[in-house]
Amino acid sequence: MCPSYRTGWSVAATVAKLERHRRQRNLQRAGSKRPPYQRVLIVSEGSKTEPNYLDEMRIERRLPAAHIRIVPSALGTQPRQVVDYAEQLFRQSGEYDVVVAVFDRDDHATYHDALARAEQLNGAMRNDFRELVPFFVAASVPSFELWLLLHFEDVQAWRPRGEVYARLRAAMPEYEKGTKGVYARTKANLPLAIARAKRLAARATLRDDQEPNSTIFQLIELLLDDKAEGKT
DSSP, X not given: OOOOSSOSHHHHHHHHHHHHHHHHHHHTSTTOOOOSSOOEEEEESOSSHHHHHHHHHHHHTTOOTTTEEEEEOSSOSSHHHHHHHHHHHHHHHOOOSEEEEEEEOTTOTTHHHHHHXXXXXXXXXXXXXXXXXXXXXEEEESOHHHHHHTTXXXXXXXXXXXXXXXXXXXXXXXXXXXXSSHHHHHGGGHHHXXXXXXXXXXXXXXXXXXXXXXXXXXXXXXXXXXXXXXXX
16 A cells, blocks of 8 residues: 555545445444544754744644654654654554654755655554554655745746745745744635646656655645544
8 A cells, every 4th residue: 555646635535445444343332432533743954944833823723732742853854764753653552543754855865765665664554452553654856945935936947045044034935944833824815725736746746756745735634634634
């Protein structure tokens, strides 16, 4: 069950399929104490920018930290290290229903290796309820700033990291790496950014190094899903 890095729909379909299987299994399980919400582990390359943004969104959505765990990679910032740390944390407890690795293309030597390893791990591990767990990548080409820029601009062509950063600063002058309040500053345009990111993902994959892309929208849609909040 490999995730598609072309669109977000296959990730959503995989999660939904496993959710249906979970519910069927729990109905057969007398006295099951399975929590009603999805437990999501998110491991990021960055130690401030991405965690700050995602945590601000988690707080805004009133998602308990016990449900959504957001941590920077303790093994290093190379994409393969991010994936390896996410796998390590999951195997230590197994107390998650979805695992997400967040990193950028940048000039990382292990970028493609990380994508391949994530594919291997997707649906290959079982959690504490013996359920197969989706493992997917939320990556940006060239960088996380592209995802933020999509809130202000419909990017159509690949641009180097420095230009993406400059364009973002033109739209949001207060932005710096690690800046807090970015989610609050951009959330009004979130539906627009998701739509733009989906169009980019529909025409290229994360393996296309010279095409703009950001599958951060897959992670955002997962967090916006009612199941993440324990709603029925």
